[in-house]
Amino acid sequence: MSRAQQPRPITGRMVLLLMVAFFGVVIGVNLVMMRLAIQTLPGTEVDSAYSASLAYQKEIAxxxxxxxxNWKVDAHVERSGQGGATLRVEARDNFGRPMSGMKFQGRFERPTDRRADLPVDLAEVGVGIYRGSAETIAPGQWDLVLEGVASGQRLFLSRNRVLLN
Structure with a gap:
């Protein structure tokens, strides 16, 4: 018969080493998570809240x-098989007539990361019909921002949440 092995006694040195190891792991994980969070932080939404508040009244007007x-602007996003997307915009005035001669600009914005935003250049392909494409766009939620400009002045702005598969 073999003798049972005696458990090692808990000494002050062992408790100290276990505590240092435990807190070392906790602090190490916190440092790694903090570094990853700071690296992926997209930044502030606006550089100056004061300037943004001054421009707010103009945006309301x-x-x-x-x-x-009372324009009617319809947008349709169609996915291509290669991971891209085609954006088609149809613009009509308050009488239902197609609006020609406008310059529309589209932009896919990630709600969580400004660095992933994709501009889409729209060209008029028919009377009141504008089309553009993004070659590669990841699936998920996007904000589709449409801006209509005529004579150097923005006359139309729309922001809609879209889900791309």
């Missing part, structure tokens, strides 16, 4: 003017 025009 522009939105009221856009609403008074």
């Amino acid at each position: 522009t939105a009221h003017a856009q609403s008074a025009r």
